Amino acid sequence: MEEDLTTDLTQLQSHLETMLERVQQNSATLQKFQAFELRLLKLNSLSDIIDHLLEEAKNYFDLDVVSLCLSDETGEIEKTLNSYSYSSKNGLILLDKPLKSKAVEAYVGAYDSTLCSGFFPHIERQPTSVAITPLTRRGKYLGTLNLGSYQPDRFAGNMATDFIDHLSSVVSVCLENNLNIEEIRRVSYIDALTGVNNRRFLEQRIGEELRSCQRNAEPLSCQFFDIDYFKSVNDRFGHQGGDLVLALVAAAIRNQLRNNDVFVRYGGEEFVALLSNTDEPKALETAERVRKTIQALVIAFNDVSISVTVSVGVSTYVPEGLSIPVDDEIAARLVKAADSALYRAKHNGRNRVENGGVVSDKRVL
Numbered sequence: 001m002e003e004d005l006t007t008d009l010t011q012l013q014s015h016l017e018t019m020l021e022r023v024q025q026n027s028a029t030l031q032k033f034q035a036f037e038l039r040l041l042k043l044n045s046l047s048d049i050i051d052h053l054l055e056e057a058k059n060y061f062d063l064d065v066v067s068l069c070l071s072d073e074t075g076e077i078e079k080t081l082n083s084y085s086y087s088s089k090n091g092l093i094l095l096d097k098p099l100k101s102k103a104v105e106a107y108v109g110a111y112d113s114t115l116c117s118g119f120f121p122h123i124e125r126q127p128t129s130v131a132i133t134p135l136t137r138r139g140k141y142l143g144t145l146n147l148g149s150y151q152p153d154r155f156a157g158n159m160a161t162d163f164i165d166h167l168s169s170v171v172s173v174c175l176e177n178n179l180n181i182e183e184i185r186r187v188s189y190i191d192a193l194t195g196v197n198n199r200r201f202l203e204q205r206i207g208e209e210l211r212s213c214q215r216n217a218e219p220l221s222c223q224f225f226d227i228d229y230f231k232s233v234n235d236r237f238g239h240q241g242g243d244l245v246l247a248l249v250a251a252a253i254r255n256q257l258r259n260n261d262v263f264v265r266y267g268g269e270e271f272v273a274l275l276s277n278t279d280e281p282k283a284l285e286t287a288e289r290v291r292k293t294i295q296a297l298v299i300a301f302n303d304v305s306i307s308v309t310v311s312v313g314v315s316t317y318v319p320e321g322l323s324i325p326v327d328d329e330i331a332a333r334l335v336k337a338a339d340s341a342l343y344r345a346k347h348n349g350r351n352r353v354e355n356g357g358v359v360s361d362k363r364v365l
C-alpha cells in the first residue's frame with residue numbers, strides 16, 4: 001500500500017515537472033513572440049519590415065528558412081523598394097499575378113513539394129516541416145509569411161497554431177499600415193496632370209543621387225527642359241490642349257530616359273531629369289535625342305495636330321574625390337547651371353541644347 005503511494009507520488013512529481021518544463025518553454029516562446037512583435041510594430045518603413053521578417057524571424061524563432069511573398073500585381077511594391085535602392089533579398093517574392101486559391105490557405109505540417117515549393121524557390125535545401133501563413137487584412141490578400149525548419153516535428157499538422165495566427169495578424173497590420181503610408185508618400189510625389197514625379201520628389205532625391213555618384217566616383221548630369229512658346233499653345237488650343245501637350249511631352253521625354261533616371265515636372269512647362277553615371281558628352285547626346293523626339297511628336301487634339309519643340313540646358317556634376325560632403329549648395333549649383341544653359345538656349349533661338357558645363361564638389365572660396 002505504502003509502496004503504491006510512493007510510486008503514485010513519484011509519477012505525479014514527474015508529471016508536474018514535465019508540465020512545469022512545458023509552461024517554462026511556452027513562457028519563453030511567448031516572450032520571444034512579444035519581443036519580435038514589439039520590434040515589428042516600431043519599424044517605420046516597408047524595407048525595414050521586410051528585413052525584420054526575413055532576417056530576424058529566424059533568430060527569434062529558431063527557424064532554418066523564412067520567406068515572404070507579397071502580392072504586387074500593380075508593381076507598386078517593387079517601385080517603392082527601388083526608390084529606396086533596396087537590393088532584392090533572398091526570400092522576398094513579389095507576386096505579379098494572383099495566387100491560386102488553394103495556395104492562399106494556411107498550411108502547417110510536413111513539407112509537401114506540390115504545395116510548398118513555390119514558397120521557398122530561393123533555397124537549395126528545402127525544409128522538412130513548414131508553416132505557410134496567409135497575410136490578410138480587411139478581406140484583402142497581402143501575401144504569405146512562410147516559416148520552415150529542417151526538424152520534421154517543428155511544425156506538425158495537429159499542433160496548436162494560436163501563436164502563428166497571432167503573428168500573421170500582427171504582420172498583416174504592420175504591412176497594410178506601411179503599404180498605405182508608402183502609397184500616400186508615392187502619390188504626394190506625383191504630378192497629377194502628367195503622371196511623372198513632381199519637384200518635391202527632385203528635392204528629396206537630388207542629395208541621395210549626388211551622394212551615390214560621389215561614393216562611386218561617377219558623374220551625374222542634370223537636364224532642364226522647357227517647352228518653347230507654350231503660352232501660344234494655350235492661346236491657340238485652350239488650356240485643355242495645353243494640358244494634353246504637357247502630358248504627352250512629359251511621357252515622350254520619360255520614354256527616352258532610363259527607368260532609374262529621376263524625371264520630374266519642375267513647374268509649369270518645365271521638366272528636369274537627373275541622369276546617374278552620365279558624363280557631359282553622353283548627357284548632351286541624350287538631350288539632343290530628346291529634343292529631336294519632341295520635334296517629331298505630333299499631338300492629335302480634337303481635329304488638329306499640335307507640334308511643339310523644347311529647349312534644353314545641361315550640366316554635369318563630376319566628383320573630385322575630395323570627400324567634401326555633398327550638400328544642398330552643390331545640388332543648387334547643378335540645377336542652376338542647367339537652368340542658366342536653358343536660358344541661353346532660349347536666347348539663342350530655342351529648339352536647341354546648350355551646355356552649362358561641369359559642377360564639381362571643390363569648395364568655392
Ligand SMILES: Nc1nc2c(ncn2[C@@H]2O[C@H](COP(=O)(O)OP(=O)(O)OP(=O)(O)O)[C@@H](O)[C@H]2O)c(=O)[nH]1
Nearest residue numbers: 226227228229230231232234239242243268269346
Ligand atoms: N495648360 C497649362 N498651361 C500651363 C500650366 N502651367 C503653366 N502653364 C502655362 O505655361 C505658359 C508659360 O509661358 P511662358 O513662361 O511665357 O513661356 P513660353 O510661352 O513657353 O515661352 P518661352 O519659354 O520663352 O519659349 C503660361 O501661359 C502658363 O499659363 C498647366 O498646368 N497647364
